[in-house]
Amino acid sequence: MTIAALRTPDERFADIPDFDVPVHYADDLPGYEGLRAAWVDTGPVDAETTFLCLHGEPSWSFLYRKMIPHFTTKGGRVVCPDFFGFGRSDKPTELETYTFDFHRNHILALVERLDLQNITLVVQDWGGLIGLTLPVDEAFEPRLSRLIIMNTALGLGTGAGDGFNAWKEYALTVPVFDAGQIIARGTPEMGEEEIAAYNAPYPDDRYQAGARTFPALVPVEPDMDGVQVSKQAAAYWSSEWTGPSFMAIGGSDPVLGPPVMKMMHGLIRGCPEPLLIEEAGHFVQEWGDIVAPAALKAFDDL
Numbered sequence: 001m002t003i004a005a006l007r008t009p010d011e012r013f014a015d016i017p018d019f020d021v022p023v024h025y026a027d028d029l030p031g032y033e034g035l036r037a038a039w040v041d042t043g044p045v046d047a048e049t050t051f052l053c054l055h056g057e058p059s060w061s062f063l064y065r066k067m068i069p070h071f072t073t074k075g076g077r078v079v080c081p082d083f084f085g086f087g088r089s090d091k092p093t094e095l096e097t098y099t100f101d102f103h104r105n106h107i108l109a110l111v112e113r114l115d116l117q118n119i120t121l122v123v124q125d126w127g128g129l130i131g132l133t134l135p136v137d138e139a140f141e142p143r144l145s146r147l148i149i150m151n152t153a154l155g156l157g158t159g160a161g162d163g164f165n166a167w168k169e170y171a172l173t174v175p176v177f178d179a180g181q182i183i184a185r186g187t188p189e190m191g192e193e194e195i196a197a198y199n200a201p202y203p204d205d206r207y208q209a210g211a212r213t214f215p216a217l218v219p220v221e222p223d224m225d226g227v228q229v230s231k232q233a234a235a236y237w238s239s240e241w242t243g244p245s246f247m248a249i250g251g252s253d254p255v256l257g258p259p260v261m262k263m264m265h266g267l268i269r270g271c272p273e274p275l276l277i278e279e280a281g282h283f284v285q286e287w288g289d290i291v292a293p294a295a296l297k298a299f300d301d302l
Contacts, residue, residue, distance in 0.1 A: 013200055015196075029109040041077070070288070248294070249261045
């Protein structure tokens with residue numbers, strides 16, 4: 001079945017600041033034939049450690065620009081996919097195309113294609129909602145060695161607060177969905193070039209079906225897609241996980257801030273005391289020059 005999609009023109013990404021990294025493409029991932037997937041892949045292909053960095057809503061791999069150099073300086077390989085509908089990946093135009101499994105299976109297919117090993121999973125926002133469920137897949141779990149987790153959660157079908165519900169409605173209905181300004185609200189020191197970079201994937205509203213529908217896919221009701229695998233993931237992280245973890249919390253996030261992350265901290269077996277950055281908002285990667293070195297040091301100290 002052909003999926004109707006748009007492709008952001010390459011020139012939209014010509015002036016992205018501080019993000020001169022190799023970008024790779026594939027249009028033949030199993031189940032996604034004809035859709036072009038994009039991902040950053042930098043550092044040695046045969047590196048001992050691969051950092052798999054998953055972005056959320058409404059960002060893209062540009063979100064990791066401050067963390068990537070710290071990982072590669074330590075000799076790591078860094079792979080940052082753009083979910084379909086985001087970044088340089090193709091953007092299906094129909095809201096119905098986007099489902100929890102549509103996004104999850106894309107990441108699993110890419111990991112399989114690249115045969116990533118000894119993965120440090122780096123997640124935030126939707127990157128965690130999806131990424132934290134990956135070890136439930138028996139082909140992924142042996143590839144996983146470490147976890148870096150920032151403001152995120154698992155979708156266990158238990159409802160969401162008024163703040164999230166308002167955000168979901170806003171994303172679906174606001175006449176102009178300005179991704180750059182949305183991210184800048186919680187990151188006041190961001191400059192105009194960075195705001196423009198977050199808007200680069202979206203020449204106009206036709207490209208924004210993924211960004212607008214992502215919040216509505218969060219598994220907050222018991223019968224929603226993703227709830228069962230998220231429950232399996234919760235059991236995995238609480239009882240089966242034995243690897244090193246590092247948690248960083250943006251203290252100024254009103255939706256996925258300290259209360260939610262305290263719950264996640266209790267869920268992840270053996271997770272040490274989190275790094276709390278009081279002034280950081282939801283997009284904790286914007287404080288990546290603090291988070292990445294702290295995570296690497298914590299792992300080195302083990």
